[in-house]
Amino acid sequence: MSKNENNETNFGFKNVDKLEKPKMVKDVFDSVSENYDLMNDLMSLGIHRLWKRGTVELTNLKQGDSVLDVAGGTGDLSLLMSDIVGENGEVILSDINEKMLKLGKARSIDKNKLNIKTAVADAENLPFSDESFNCITIGFGIRNVTNKEIALKDFQRCLKPGGRLLVLEFSKPEMPVISDLYDFYSFKILPKLGKFFAQDEDSYKYLAESIRMHPSQEKFKEMLESANFKKVSYDTMTAGIVTLHIAEK
Numbered sequence: 001m002s003k004n005e006n007n008e009t010n011f012g013f014k015n016v017d018k019l020e021k022p023k024m025v026k027d028v029f030d031s032v033s034e035n036y037d038l039m040n041d042l043m044s045l046g047i048h049r050l051w052k053r054g055t056v057e058l059t060n061l062k063q064g065d066s067v068l069d070v071a072g073g074t075g076d077l078s079l080l081m082s083d084i085v086g087e088n089g090e091v092i093l094s095d096i097n098e099k100m101l102k103l104g105k106a107r108s109i110d111k112n113k114l115n116i117k118t119a120v121a122d123a124e125n126l127p128f129s130d131e132s133f134n135c136i137t138i139g140f141g142i143r144n145v146t147n148k149e150i151a152l153k154d155f156q157r158c159l160k161p162g163g164r165l166l167v168l169e170f171s172k173p174e175m176p177v178i179s180d181l182y183d184f185y186s187f188k189i190l191p192k193l194g195k196f197f198a199q200d201e202d203s204y205k206y207l208a209e210s211i212r213m214h215p216s217q218e219k220f221k222e223m224l225e226s227a228n229f230k231k232v233s234y235d236t237m238t239a240g241i242v243t244l245h246i247a248e249k
């Protein structure tokens, strides 16, 4: 690999300099933030709520625990986990994007979830002490992170021994018929939904492309093992459209 290739990463189907990607990702989420929750319901017909519930059920969290929701955006996972850890526990809803986080904070206040705190934080450089959390979650965030290996090492650092990491992310359906239908939906319909409902075709094109560029389940499992996670496993949901990786420190 040439030096130049080492400095490059993908932004959807484009190759870009690694230093440019964070700004490009920021622009996407600045643009989609206002319609983010509506579009999630529309694009998935509400099924993203089941994926998120399924994830939270496997956190093993209990009353009094401390959990970090990385790339937590408007806070869906944080809101669900808030009730589980209770008033003696703590949920840190973190995201690199201030607009997304502001919406998440407003929702947590509206719903009176007093144990949710927010923090602007880059997954690659978390501003938390070693061994602070019983659990770390990241939902639909990891594929946007430029240096995933660095982020995984930082998750490992911030987890308590025995703590659990859950990575929920889009994946690719394996059955050919479903895969063809999914491609048609992703590349032909999704960007048009984005254009119609959010006046933003490009961000939804990026969404479809970034899913295709995300490492396979087996590759991502290897990445977790290389970051020294143990008991790494994964489960696919909805015919492989989404995968949940679970790992322990």
Ligand SMILES: C[S@@+](CC[C@H](N)C(=O)[O-])C[C@H]1O[C@@H](n2cnc3c(N)ncnc32)[C@H](O)[C@@H]1O
Pocket (backbone or CB within 6 Å): 025, 029, 070, 071, 072, 073, 074, 075, 076, 077, 094, 095, 096, 097, 100, 121, 122, 123, 124, 138, 139, 140, 141, 144, 145, 146
């Ligand atoms: C698709 S949203 C997911 C939001 C939420 N977790 C959910 O499931 O609805 C992806 C989020 O990742 C955030 N993000 C992207 N790169 C990040 C990074 N390096 N560190 C932290 N957050 C990041 C974006 O700002 C955005 O809010």
